[in-house]
Amino acid sequence: MSDETARARPKARGIDFEGWRGVEVRPLDPEAYARLARWFRPISRYFRARLLRADRFPREGGALIVGNHATWGVDSFALLPLLFDETGRIPYGLGEKHLFATPLGRRLVAAVGGVPGAPENAHALLTGGEVCVCYPGAERDSFKRWWQRHTIHWGSRMGYLRSALRAGVPLVPVVGVGIDDAFPVLGQDRVVARRLLGSKRYDLPLFLSMTGLAGLTGPLFAVPFPVPFVFEVGEPWRFDEWSEERREACLADPAALAALHAEVAAAFQAQLDDLVRRNATPVRDTLARAARRWIDGGTSRRPAPQPIRRSP
Numbered sequence: 001m002s003d004e005t006a007r008a009r010p011k012a013r014g015i016d017f018e019g020w021r022g023v024e025v026r027p028l029d030p031e032a033y034a035r036l037a038r039w040f041r042p043i044s045r046y047f048r049a050r051l052l053r054a055d056r057f058p059r060e061g062g063a064l065i066v067g068n069h070a071t072w073g074v075d076s077f078a079l080l081p082l083l084f085d086e087t088g089r090i091p092y093g094l095g096e097k098h099l100f101a102t103p104l105g106r107r108l109v110a111a112v113g114g115v116p117g118a119p120e121n122a123h124a125l126l127t128g129g130e131v132c133v134c135y136p137g138a139e140r141d142s143f144k145r146w147w148q149r150h151t152i153h154w155g156s157r158m159g160y161l162r163s164a165l166r167a168g169v170p171l172v173p174v175v176g177v178g179i180d181d182a183f184p185v186l187g188q189d190r191v192v193a194r195r196l197l198g199s200k201r202y203d204l205p206l207f208l209s210m211t212g213l214a215g216l217t218g219p220l221f222a223v224p225f226p227v228p229f230v231f232e233v234g235e236p237w238r239f240d241e242w243s244e245e246r247r248e249a250c251l252a253d254p255a256a257l258a259a260l261h262a263e264v265a266a267a268f269q270a271q272l273d274d275l276v277r278r279n280a281t282p283v284r285d286t287l288a289r290a291a292r293r294w295i296d297g298g299t300s301r302r303p304a305p306q307p308i309r310r311s312p
Contacts, residue, residue, distance in 0.1 A: 070179035126167035149180035
């Protein structure tokens with residue numbers, strides 16, 4: 001990025017993100033992580049969380065998990081102990097830079113296995129045989145409106161794909177159902193976060209919780225609805241079986257990379273749709289469809305999922 005471009009971009013007020021990529025990545029000790037997982041298991045039990053098809057998850061070597069994301073990341077706290085218990089793998093979360101904006105934030109996020117989601121960090125961990133977790137939609141997916149539940153909002157973000165291809169590791173989809181109902185998002189505040197963090201990306205959600213409507217206080221004092229979470233591991237994309245020449249050719253061709261991204265996203269959405277059908281919640285599903293029709297004026301209809309054929 002040029003100096004002129006950097007100066008033109010809006011700056012956060014009162015928060016300095018300089019150097020966030022340099023946060024130390026510390027190895028996670030299995031015994032220490034097992035103790036940490038004990039703190040998260042009550043969250044899994046609260047949501048009656050289940051992890052299906054854990055047998056698909058690689059038991060060794062680097063792997064990159066991609067998933068859909070819930071408001072305030074509550075799904076991660078339910079999923080990660082299940083993944084550890086079922087597979088024995090310790091996942092590192094590739095986090096948004098605002099999580100590392102303060103010394104306290106850095107310490108807390110690092111304590112639960114979070115690292116800055118910089119490409120160099122992902123590459124070092126993946127090529128070192130570690131498991132990383134990435135949510136390509138980030139805040140766009142996490143803060144989507146409740147009537148957009150069960151849809152992914154990844155847009156054109158392909159950093160996850162570049163990381164998996166460069167490292168030559170499997171890309172493992174893990175879809176989640178029920179996670180959008182824990183904190184139903186009704187809208188977003190468009191003032192406070194833009195002034196504080198300097199970007200509309202971080203507009204704070206206005207959401208419902210067991211304690212009522214919440215917003216500017218974030219997850220503080222907000223109790224999520226105790227809805228069941230169901231996660232499912234999908235068939236990995238075995239980029240570790242691709243030749244280095246094939247991976248480099250894909251990375252060098254923007255059109256090929258975009259086509260692969262579209263294929264991965266479509267396959268992920270199809271898997272999510274299938275899991276939704278197998279874990280239907282008739283009342284919530286009906287309300288969400290009615291809200292979507294009302295918001296869209298009855299003109300928007302979601303297309304039926306198409307069969308996905310993976311690249312050989």
